Amino acid sequence: MNKIPLLIDTDTAGDDTIALLFGLLCPELDLKAITICAGNVAFENEIENALYTVEIAGRSGQVPVYPGCQTPFLKSWDTVEDIHGDAGMGSGHFPKAQQQPETLHAANAIVQYANEYQGELVIAGIAPVTNLAVALKLDPDLPKKVKHVYLMAGNNQYLGNVTPAAEYNVWVDPEAAQIVFDAGFELTMVGWEICIRHTIMDDSAWDEIASFNTPLSEFFLQVNQTTREFCKREQKLNGSTHPDAITVAGIANPALFTDVQKRHVAIECQSELTRGMTVVDELGVLKQTPNTHIVYQADTYLFKTMLFDLLKTQV
Numbered sequence: 380m381n382k383i384p385l386l387i388d389t390d391t392a393g394d395d396t397i398a399l400l401f402g403l404l405c406p407e408l409d410l411k412a413i414t415i416c417a418g419n420v421a422f423e424n425e426i427e428n429a430l431y432t433v434e435i436a437g438r439s440g441q442v443p444v445y446p447g448c449q450t451p452f453l454k455s456w457d458t459v460e461d462i463h464g465d466a467g468m469g470s471g472h473f474p475k476a477q478q479q480p481e482t483l484h485a486a487n488a489i490v491q492y493a494n495e496y497q498g499e500l501v502i503a504g505i506a507p508v509t510n511l512a513v514a515l516k517l518d519p520d521l522p523k524k525v526k527h528v529y530l531m532a533g534n535n536q537y538l539g540n541v542t543p544a545a546e547y548n549v550w551v552d553p554e555a556a557q558i559v560f561d562a563g564f565e566l567t568m569v570g571w572e573i574c575i576r577h578t579i580m581d582d583s584a585w586d587e588i589a590s591f592n593t594p595l596s597e598f599f600l601q602v603n604q605t606t607r608e609f610c611k612r613e614q615k616l617n618g619s620t621h622p623d624a625i626t627v628a629g630i631a632n633p634a635l636f637t638d639v640q641k642r643h644v645a646i647e648c649q650s651e652l653t654r655g656m657t658v659v660d661e662l663g664v665l666k667q668t669p670n671t672h673i674v675y676q677a678d679t680y681l682f683k684t685m686l687f688d689l690l691k692t693q694v
């Protein structure tokens with residue numbers, strides 16, 4: 380089996396770590412690099428959280444971590460410690476990782492890996508896409524070199540989560556999102572509604588995960604604890620949410636995404652009210668060439684199965 384060479388761009392906090400575990404441990408995936416972008420929590424914490432996740436997966440020293448853009452292009456943004464905990468790891472407080480971050484900037488790293496694995500590299504963007512947009516400015520041929528970009532981004536036919544109109548990753552850096560959506564990548568969008576419909580882990584799922592009694596199941600319970608409370612209290616959901624994890628799981632197993640349709644997506648960059656809204660042309664009324672594969676449905680049971688198998692892994 381040929382493993383998929385993968386790069387994950389992350390604002391590492393909470394569910395990002397579980398997405399990284401999929402990248403680090405799925406036999407279908409060969410995680411070459413992790414790049415860090417401004418988003419969820421303080422930048423230094425995002426770097427450390429990624430390094431620690433590599434370590435707890437038993438891969439210390441094997442997968443480099445490249446810090447990148449520490450702010451969005453133009454707009455100011457808010458970190459979300461209320462969702463992910465002060466350091467971004469829920470109720471978990473972990474020792475400092477042995478591995479050190481790399482000195483090469485994330486955007487340069489993206490270009491470097493795209494050249495090294497030309498025509499093969501898959502990128503999972505589970506953060507605001509500032510690094511990816513800068514990489515495009517460094518190398519406009521990136522869409523020809525990268526096989527596919529999967530983004531946890533946007534919202535389609537559902538509510539926003541940071542504003543009524545927008546999903547957090549796109550809201551943080553809408554200009555970068557517009558650059559990336561317009562670039563000509565083979566681009567798949569896994570929106571917030573997919574997370575709501577297909578990834579919620581309710582109390583019985585948490586009990587089952589606790590029963591695995593592995594280092595990774597314990598890690599899951601700690602890093603997602605604050606998110607779980609936030610989702611129940613503020614979002615009136617029935618458990619924790621895992622948008623980043625399902626995005627990377629779907630790269631390992633494409634059967635997870637059961638209904639995918641190509642549409643044109645534009646990003647709202649002007650308005651304050653609808654900043655970062657992913658405007659999906661469902662009826663094709665704009666006569667624009669569709670630029671995005673949008674995931675409309677996923678396999679809820681398969682995701683849960685994949686997640687449980689991951690957390691049962693002895694590392």
Ligand code: CA
Nearest residue numbers: 390395505506
């Ligand atoms: Ca993320």
